[in-house]
Amino acid sequence: MLVIGIDAGGTATRAVLATADGACVGFGVGGSGNPTSSGIPTAITGVRSAVATALGQAGAALADVAGMVVAMAGHDARGGVSDWILDPLREEGFRGTLAHESDLLAMFSSGSVAPLGYGVVCGTGASAVRVEDGRITATADGLGWLLGDRGSGFWIGREAAVAVAGELDGVGPATALTPRVLEALGGTAADARTPGREGRAVGLDRLVRAVYGQRPVQLAGLAPQVFAAAEAQDPVAERILRDAGEAIVRTLALVEERPGPLVVGGSIVSRDGAPQRRLRAHLAETFGEQPFVVVDSGAAGAAVLALRHAGIVVDEAMRVRLRDEISRAAQPTPPRIVSL
Amino acid sequence: MLVIGIDAGGTATRAVLATADGACVGFGVGGSGNPTSSGIPTAITGVRSAVATALGQAGAALADVAGMVVAMAGHDARGGVSDWILDPLREEGFRGTLAHESDLLAMFSSGSVAPLGYGVVCGTGASAVRVEDGRITATADGLGWLLGDRGSGFWIGREAAVAVAGELDGVGPATALTPRVLEALGGTAADARTPGREGRAVGLDRLVRAVYGQRPVQLAGLAPQVFAAAEAQDPVAERILRDAGEAIVRTLALVEERPGPLVVGGSIVSRDGAPQRRLRAHLAETFGEQPFVVVDSGAAGAAVLALRHAGIVVDEAMRVRLRDEISRAAQPTPPRIVSL
Numbered sequence: 001m002l003v004i005g006i007d008a009g010g011t012a013t014r015a016v017l018a019t020a021d022g023a024c025v026g027f028g029v030g031g032s033g034n035p036t037s038s039g040i041p042t043a044i045t046g047v048r049s050a051v052a053t054a055l056g057q058a059g060a061a062l063a064d065v066a067g068m069v070v071a072m073a074g075h076d077a078r079g080g081v082s083d084w085i086l087d088p089l090r091e092e093g094f095r096g097t098l099a100h101e102s103d104l105l106a107m108f109s110s111g112s113v114a115p116l117g118y119g120v121v122c123g124t125g126a127s128a129v130r131v132e133d134g135r136i137t138a139t140a141d142g143l144g145w146l147l148g149d150r151g152s153g154f155w156i157g158r159e160a161a162v163a164v165a166g167e168l169d170g171v172g173p174a175t176a177l178t179p180r181v182l183e184a185l186g187g188t189a190a191d192a193r194t195p196g197r198e199g200r201a202v203g204l205d206r207l208v209r210a211v212y213g214q215r216p217v218q219l220a221g222l223a224p225q226v227f228a229a230a231e232a233q234d235p236v237a238e239r240i241l242r243d244a245g246e247a248i249v250r251t252l253a254l255v256e257e258r259p260g261p262l263v264v265g266g267s268i269v270s271r272d273g274a275p276q277r278r279l280r281a282h283l284a285e286t287f288g289e290q291p292f293v294v295v296d297s298g299a300a301g302a303a304v305l306a307l308r309h310a311g312i313v314v315d316e317a318m319r320v321r322l323r324d325e326i327s328r329a330a331q332p333t334p335p336r337i338v339s340l
Numbered sequence: 341m342l343v344i345g346i347d348a349g350g351t352a353t354r355a356v357l358a359t360a361d362g363a364c365v366g367f368g369v370g371g372s373g374n375p376t377s378s379g380i381p382t383a384i385t386g387v388r389s390a391v392a393t394a395l396g397q398a399g400a401a402l403a404d405v406a407g408m409v410v411a412m413a414g415h416d417a418r419g420g421v422s423d424w425i426l427d428p429l430r431e432e433g434f435r436g437t438l439a440h441e442s443d444l445l446a447m448f449s450s451g452s453v454a455p456l457g458y459g460v461v462c463g464t465g466a467s468a469v470r471v472e473d474g475r476i477t478a479t480a481d482g483l484g485w486l487l488g489d490r491g492s493g494f495w496i497g498r499e500a501a502v503a504v505a506g507e508l509d510g511v512g513p514a515t516a517l518t519p520r521v522l523e524a525l526g527g528t529a530a531d532a533r534t535p536g537r538e539g540r541a542v543g544l545d546r547l548v549r550a551v552y553g554q555r556p557v558q559l560a561g562l563a564p565q566v567f568a569a570a571e572a573q574d575p576v577a578e579r580i581l582r583d584a585g586e587a588i589v590r591t592l593a594l595v596e597e598r599p600g601p602l603v604v605g606g607s608i609v610s611r612d613g614a615p616q617r618r619l620r621a622h623l624a625e626t627f628g629e630q631p632f633v634v635v636d637s638g639a640a641g642a643a644v645l646a647l648r649h650a651g652i653v654v655d656e657a658m659r660v661r662l663r664d665e666i667s668r669a670a671q672p673t674p675p676r677i678v679s680l
Contacts, residue, residue, distance in 0.1 A: 139540055140509060146498065146551055146559070147505045158486065165487045169480060170594050200479055211486055216556070219486070254510050 001066050003096075003310050004054065005302030006047060007106055008033030008072040014299040015050035016326055017058055017065075018307060022318030026060065027299075027329035028053025036074055040084050047085055048092075057329075062094040069099050069306040071106030071298050099309050101302070104129045105136055109301030111263030111293035113319050120252055120279065123266030124220040126152035128248075130255040134308060140254035145217055151247030151275065153220035153268050159240045160222045161211055168192055168204040175236035176229045178203070184225060185210045227273055244268065245278030252282070259287035265295045300326050341406050343436075343650050344394065345642030346387060347446055348373030348412040354639040355390035356666055357398055357405075358647060362658030366400065367639075367669035368393025376414050380424050387425055388432075397669075402434040409439050409646040411446030411638050439649050441642070444469045445476050449641030451603030451633035453659050460592055460619065463606030464560040466492035468588075470595040474648060480594035485557055491587030491615065493560035493608050499580045500562045501551055508532055508544040515576035516569045518543070524565060525550045567613050584608065585618030592622065599627035605635045640666050 002025070007014040013033030017026030030049030032038035038046070047070070055061060070085060086098045108119035108131050119129045126149045127142030145154040164181045166172025179189035182203050191203030211219065229237035248269065252262075262283050269276050280292055295301070300323040304314045342365070347354040353373030357366030370389030372378035378386070387410070395401060410425060426438045448459035448471050459469045466489045467482030485494040504521045506512025519529035522543050531543030551559065569577035588609065592602075602623050609616050620632055635641075640663040644654045 140511070143505050143509065143544075143548055144552055146556055147501055147548065148509070161487055165483050169483065169488070171480070171590065204483075208483055208487065212484055216486055250511065 001310065002058075002060060002064050003303070003306035004051060004065055004068045005106070005299065005304070005306040006033065006050065006068065006070045007103070007298040007302045008043070008047060008070050009103070009297075010034045010037040010073070013046040013050040014297055014302075014326075014330070015047070015054040016299050016303040016306075016322070017054040017060065018303040018322060020307070020310070020312055022307065022314065022321045024303070024322055024325035024329060026054035026057035027326055028055075028057070029330070033070075034072055034074075035084055044085060044088050048088065051089075062089060062092050065094060066096045067099070067306055067310045068094070068096060069101050069106075069302050069309055071101045071103050071302040071305065073103045097309065099305075101305050102129075102136055103298055104139070104142075105131065105134075106298030106301035106305060107265045107295060108263045109134075109304040109319070110265070110295040110298055110323060111301070112261045112291065113304065113314050113316055114261050116258060117260040118252060118255060118262045120248060120262065120264045120269060121266045122152055122248055122264070122268040122275065124153045124217055125149045126155065126248060126251060126266075126268075128252040128255050130257060134305075138255040138257075141251040150251060151244040151268070153223040153266075154217050155247070156226050156240055156244050156268065157219035157222035159243070160226050160237070161207065161219055163236050163240070165204065165207055168201045168207065173236060176232060176234035177225060177237055180225045180229055181222060182206065184222070223268065227271070230274065238274070241274035242278075245275040248275055249278055249282045252279070253286075256286060259290055261291035261293060263293045263295055265297070270294050270296065295323075296327075297330075299330070341650065342398075342400060342404050343643070343646035344391060344405050344408045345446070345639065345644065345646040346373065346390065346408065346410045347443070347638040347642045348383065348387060348410050349443070349637075350374045350377040350413070353386040353390045354637055354642075354666075354670070355387070355394040356639050356643040356646075356662070357394040357400065358643040358662060360647070360650070360652055362647065362654065362661050364643070364662055364665035364669060366394035366397035367666055368395075368397070369670075373410075374412055374414075375424055384425060384428050388428065391429075402429065402432050405434060406436045407439070407646055407650045408434070408436060409441050409446075409642050409649055411441045411443050411642040411645065413443045437649065439645075441645050442469075442476055443638055444479070444482075445471060445474075446638030446641035446645060447605045447635060448603045449474075449644040449659070450605070450635040450638055450663060451641070452601045452631065453644065453654050453656055454601050456598060457600040458592060458595060458602045460588060460602065460604045460609060461606045462492055462588055462604070462608040462615065464493045464557055465489040466495070466588060466591060466606075466608075468592040468595050470597060474645075478595040478597075481591040490591060491584040491608070493563040493606075494557050495587070496566050496580055496584050496608065497559035497562035499583070500566050500577070501547065501559055503576050503580070505544065505547055508541045508547065513576060516572060516574035517565060517577055520565045520569055521562060522546065524562070563608065567611070570614065578614070581614035582618075585615040588615055589618055589622045592619070593626075596626060599630055601631035601633060603633045603635055605637070610634050610636065635663075636667075637670075639670070 001020045005016045013030040015028045028050040030046040033046040035043040128140045129136045130138040141148045187206045194202045196202035226237045341360045345356045353370040355368045368390040370386040373386040375383040468480045469476045470478040481488045504518045534542045536542035
């Protein structure tokens with residue numbers, strides 16, 4: 001028996017073809033699989049492409065697949081339109097069952113099959129979930145960049161842009177972020193001191209044009225500059241990452257109950273830095289000795305969920321085997337978010 | 341001799357036909373006159389429509405007009421493309437000179453012709469300027485909703501939406517803004533307590549859908565709810581308006597030098613409320629007895645600037661006459677920003 005777990009993200013889609021005993025026999029990557037962010041035709045192409053690659057590696061066909069899970073952000077908003085992907089798959093010979101699951105549940109399941117645990121995803125956005133018996137029973141934040149995503153890559157990037165604008169506008173302290181960001185925008189550090197129109201630095205006009213010339217969430221592309229400046233001990237960058245860590249811990253605390261493992265994913269908490277260190281310390285303070293697991297995608301978790309939907313009990317050994325086999329298959333890494 | 345002053349805003353355009361002694365002999369309103377926000381064809385139509393109405397009232401023609409000033413946000417970014425409006429006017433018989441000026445300078449000039457003074461515009465956005473001898477010599481903020489506009493209508497509306505999301509997500513205190521905002525979004529106060537998917541209140545989903553279903557700046561439409569809740573002494577709303585007032589004063593302080601009058605415009609500081617009271621108190625503390633002037637548009641100021649470009653010295657009596665005549669001609673008021 002074969003199942004497919006699909007981790008359909010806004011940038012890349014990953015498909016895992018798995019056997020009933022948790023072997024990964026095929027792995028494929030496609031483009032965006034999220035119809036909300038990319039439109040249905042693009043999302044269908046992304047999913048199809050990942051699935052075809054995974055099947056091809058095993059010499060299998062869609063007709064051989066008993067069940068499929070698509071894990072995606074905003075999955076339950078899909079409700080009545082869940083056939084956006086089922087209909088095209090049926091046309092290509094798929095006869096099994098299809099289920100939709102949350103991307104957050106897939107991320108958690110990549111890192112743990114514990115009956116109670118917590119997940120924090122902090123990349124461009126930020127949210128925390130409590131998972132009990134394979135279902136999400138509490139969610140915090142995940143409210144998007146205008147209302148929440150506190151501590152996220154967008155949040156950090158916006159804080160950085162505001163700090164640079166603040167220095168250039170005379171309202172905030174000098175920060176090593178200013179030359180870094182001005183150079184990242186194609187200018188020079190000297191733009192911060194060159195007078196421009198109506199008493200402003202030319203660097204400020206450059207910053208304003210760059211920021212409003214892109215989609216707001218692309219501010220997340222500045223987050224690596226903040227990590228680099230914090231490593232060089234810039235106080236403003238250190239403050240931003242400290243505040244981000246506090247914000248993420250506060251979001252996690254909203255869903256905490258009894259002790260359980262913590263699974264984290266997303267560029268801000270996957271790397272060693274102030275936010276991850278703050279999360280580790282918080283976990284130890286709150287629940288004592290508990291696993292802290294970093295995952296790089298929800299691909300293994302989507303396969304875990306697909307196996308469960310097929311009636312198979314997935315234990316920790318099966319999860320680890322899936323994860324390891326996917327990690328080997330997934331080299332080189334798929335595309336990341338585009339930098340500012 | 342006749343001149344035309346044009347206050348070309350993103351929502352409405354106002355044209356004032358003035359004589360050399362400061363009489364308003366024609367006044368017209370058109371749609372958006374800002375090519376950046378609305379595109380050049382729409383902006384040309386907005387300006388043409390306002391100008392044609394003003395000329396029609398006086399039985400005058402474009403050929404009778406010696407000079408024209410177009411005051412607009414981002415005017416100096418127009419640089420090489422300033423003929424976007426000159427060419428169409430030339431085709432219709434305009435033989436005079438055309439100058440572009442800042443909307444902030446026009447706002448200030450609606451309220452004062454003093455050789456040194458300050459202007460604060462705080463509506464959807466927020467900025468402060470110092471004006472010396474009819475030119476802007478310092479600018480603060482005006483950085484737009486992603487980087488600044490601290491204390492603006494957008495800033496207040498976003499704080500309100502974040503406060504409501506915070507209450508519904510369990511991370512912030514209860515606030516009277518929550519039932520107000522939920523009702524403004526077509527829901528009911530009970531949505532705050534009705535459980536929805538994955539442990540969230542249904543009101544939170546409603547808020548998220550509404551906020552991301554519109555342009556970000558439309559959050560400014562929530563500002564009136566904040567003023568209303570603050571009048572009813574809601575502590576969260578009072579805190580938001582207090583912080584807005586502090587932010588605006590801080591922006592103004594960045595351009596202050598010697599004592600001078602303060603001219604304020606825009607929906608947040610034109611009305612009696614915490615931000616305006618804070619500005620009045622700050623002016624008195626900083627510069628003692630100085631005029632605090634509230635203006636409702638840059639129309640009179642655009643006419644003042646057009647007269648100056650024609651070589652006429654505009655004194656306080658001429659400015660007041662222009663303003664009063666325009667106020668009478670401008671009833672009923674033009675359209676406002678659309679509410680959330």
